[in-house]
Amino acid sequence: MxxxxxxxxxxxxxxxxxxxxxxxxxxxxxxxxxxxxxxxxxxxxxxxxxxxxxxxxxxxxxxxxxxxxxxxxxxxxxxxxxxxxxxxxxxxxxxxxxxxxxxxxxxxxxxxxxxxxxxxxxxxxxxxxxxxxxxxxxxxxxxxxxxxxxxxxxxxxHLNTEESILLFPGTHSKHIYIQNQQVIDFQTFMTGEVFNLMSHYSILKDSVESTGLAVFDESELKAFKSGINQLTNSSILNSLFRVRTNQLFSQLTKRQNALYLSGLLIGNELKSLLQQPDSQLILCSGNNLYELYKQAMIELNLIGRTITISADLIDKAxxxxxxxxxxxxxxxxxx
CATH class of the missing domain: 3.30.420.300 (2-keto-3-deoxy-galactonokinase, substrate binding domain)
Incomplete structure (x- = not known):
């Protein structure tokens, strides 16, 4: 039965x-x-x-x-x-x-x-x-x-999740800290919501084309990585305005610019993990954001200590x- x-x-x-x-x-x-x-x-x-x-x-x-x-x-x-x-x-x-x-x-x-x-x-x-x-x-x-x-x-x-940080990308991304079979802390990042606000309701809305970003070509990936690395040279607030000048000076296409904006925001979310080099990371993402987060973790040299979970398993969770x-x-x- x-x-x-x-x-x-x-x-x-x-x-x-x-x-x-x-x-x-x-x-x-x-x-x-x-x-x-x-x-x-x-x-x-x-x-x-x-x-x-x-x-x-x-x-x-x-x-x-x-x-x-x-x-x-x-x-x-x-x-x-x-x-x-x-x-x-x-x-x-x-x-x-x-x-x-x-x-x-x-x-x-x-x-x-x-x-x-x-x-x-x-x-x-x-x-x-x-x-x-x-x-x-x-x-x-x-x-x-x-x-x-x-x-x-x-x-x-039989996957070991002791002493891990689980990453749940989304509108409000979560980083959840696990120790001794308990959640001991977590942090929320407004990554997805800020991307939506910037790309649809701000001065930047006419500088980006933000649909279908789960699939991208090499030039768009390069723009995404540029956004991640831009944060080493300037603050997030200054870097956001560069989305406007990228389009104004024809330095990037609107689609490349959307990936640049995504790189800025995802990179800003993930950079705090660089300060915790001993923690195992577990990326728990659906198909729509998986590749972007994976590429960001590669660019930030986080991928070597990251376990990635299949979207099917995330859906079943x-x-x-x-x-x-x-x-x-x-x-x-x-x-």
């Missing part, structure tokens, strides 16, 4: 629901949408003023609609299957706010901060909301579940983390 779990990754601007066989952490089916937490919260505020519906109940209605779509797609009755939700659903604009866990944070998920929500007559699923982790000056929400799952998968592959946390909480996963 299969043991089923519904795993929901509910981000700020995206929604992903999966049916998982928890016994072997295999994906059975999934649906995705752009109905993220921020949009759902905005619609709840508009509705609550006229209909008096609670925030939790409004989120349940939206979640049930997605469960129904997945059930129809798979032709399976999904009633009574527990739902584990990670991401922004446990935030102040989510289904219900759940306090952050604190450091040190065991990587087995045993101290994950969670909240149980029981079934209701019109919602036949127990819910477990997973909150994030905080330090005095930083937070992560969603990455902790991905981290728990990824390290469990790497342990199964969230569901592995959700399953592990669910089992820690002694949920009944049988159907």
């Amino acid at each position: 299969k043991s089923y779990l519904l795993g929901c990754d509910w981000g700020t601007s995206s929604f992903r629901l999966r049916l998982i066989n928890s016994s072997d952490v295999q994906l059975i089916g999934e649906i995705t949408s752009q109905e993220g937490v921020a949009n759902t919260f905005t619609r709840w505020k508009a509705n609550s003023e006229t209909k008096g519906i609670s925030r939790e109940q409004f989120f349940r209605v939206q979640l049930q609609r997605q469960i129904n779509l997945l059930a129809k797609q798979l032709a399976i009755n999904l009633d009574d299957i527990p739902v584990v939700i990670s991401g922004m659903a446990s935030s102040s604009i989510g289904m219900d706010e759940v306090p952050y866990a604190t450091l040190p944070f065991p990587i087995d998920g045993s101290r994950a901060s969670i909240k149980r929500l029981d079934t209701q007559p019109d919602f036949a699923h127990d819910i477990i909301l997973i909150s994030g982790v905080r330090t005095e000056h930083d937070v992560m929400r969603g990455e902790e579940t991905q981290l728990i799952g990824l390290l469990a998968l790497l342990d199964n592959l 969230t569901i592995a983390g959700q399953v592990k946390i669910a089992k820690n909480q002694l949920l009944s996963l049988s159907k």
Whole structure:
């Protein structure tokens, strides 16, 4: 008999629901949408003023609609299957706010901060909301579940992750420090968001062509490396304006200039790792950013102590983390 779990990754601007066989952490089916937490919260505020519906109940209605779509797609009755939700659903604009866990944070998920929500007559699923982790000056929400799952998968592959720094590139990149089976620190870098702001909403927007940068030619790679190395000669704020003059003086094409801008920002993010020469690095990137980060680490001579994780494994990490946390909480996963 299969043991089923519904795993929901509910981000700020995206929604992903999966049916998982928890016994072997295999994906059975999934649906995705752009109905993220921020949009759902905005619609709840508009509705609550006229209909008096609670925030939790409004989120349940939206979640049930997605469960129904997945059930129809798979032709399976999904009633009574527990739902584990990670991401922004446990935030102040989510289904219900759940306090952050604190450091040190065991990587087995045993101290994950969670909240149980029981079934209701019109919602036949127990819910477990997973909150994030905080330090005095930083937070992560969603990455902790991905981290728990990824390290469990790497342990199964007998990869040593002791004394490591895990790098999760993205809109808000995370550098997560692991020692003695615990997260002892982490840092957030606004690399992706600053790139988006600079390339779409600043004076630099007409100097770059920023689509499809996952694939690049030799001239564009040269521009990317130039951006990385520019930081040895000037500050990031001064170097950013050079994106403007590169285009103004026809020194780079707009696409080359976008790679130069990317090199500035990724290089600025990674250069702090040069001060920690004894730490093993683990690059945990999806396909869209993998090659850029790999090339940056080569240019900065970091690649020799870096383990790179396949995008397929990264994609599986969230569901592995959700399953592990669910089992820690002694949920009944049988159907």
